[in-house]
Amino acid sequence: QTTPIETDVVIIGAGPAGLFAVFELGLLDLKAHLIDILDRPGGQCTELYPEKPIYDIPALPVVTGQKLVDQLMEQIKPFNPTFHFGEMAAGCTKLPDGRWKLTTDTGKELIAPVIVIAAGAGSFVPKRPPIPGIEAYEGSSVHYAVRKMESFRDKSVLIAGGGDSALDWTLNLAPIAKSLTLVHHRDGFRAQAHSVNQMRELQAAGKINFHVASVKSLHGADGQLHAATLLHHDKSEHQIDVDAFLPFFGLTIKLGPIAEFGIGLHENLIPVDTAKFESEQPGIFGIGDIITYPGKLKLILSGFHEAALMAQAAFHICRPNEKLRFQYTTSSSNLQKKLGV
């Protein structure tokens, strides 16, 4: 059990709305922690369309999903937010002192007077491959994300999949694993060409094994894998030693535990008022695609506006005895100092 982290604001979701919220909160001296189940910032922009151009961000005639997120990360740098990637916000309870305690699926606890739900369409959750009994190994020998590379040192690692995640982790884990086997159902990949080329080089050098095959079954005991049976196209099978199995079969979106937060969801969306973007629970705010109000548009620019108004209201909760003075970034030396300009 680790000690709870205390902060001003906990933001659930590091999509564009959650990222820009860090900026608006930061201008008001409010410190933010962000939680995202993904292993990187950007939400839908980086997960679903990193290379697609967006044409309706004010003053950016064209910007890709990835570039927009890179720019947001640059913009919020002065406020030094803390990211908790690869973790799902799992529970939220009110403490006797009026603050909220948010727990993640890894058991981390964060305490803050304000929670901002910027969860978009919900959590991106990995697809479980249809291998009998795989659940028994999840979390111990089967992992859908790499939280700590070191935990794969000197292990016999099996990776399945043909996209960027499968290829990236093949390249990253090959040098530290005892052995690394990549399996994919065809001899072609949906990953960046240079990753595929690097993988082929490792294969040619005998540093990894690659099989056009599928994982038919897993063998082990008490959650610890020992081996896996691979099924080849010609229906032949062979067994390999495996300590850790990483399947990367894509993601689906599920609303997840937010449904249990007691915030009166309406058709899986959080109803909010449009003055503060607060939910029916005082101190729990919502911004971005996850919220509903009359006239709501699921656009990135709406999330930015919602973040600005949320921050003003959050300030009064976090600093009840302080006055909030409206200031422009162009003319306020105070704001410019915070921005380090």
Ligand code: FAD
């Ligand atoms: P998201 O981007 O969905 O991010 C939410 C984040 O919250 C995710 O990373 C998710 O993993 C995380 N999360 C959710 N629940 C939890 C939990 N319990 N614990 C931990 N993490 C959690 N919009 C435009 O304005 N212009 C466009 O041109 C445009 N083009 C698009 C093209 C495509 C193909 C798609 C799919 C969308 C497009 N959009 C566009 C919509 C835009 O991407 C969304 O409006 C925007 O991403 C919403 O931002 P958000 O921050 O609210 O949520």
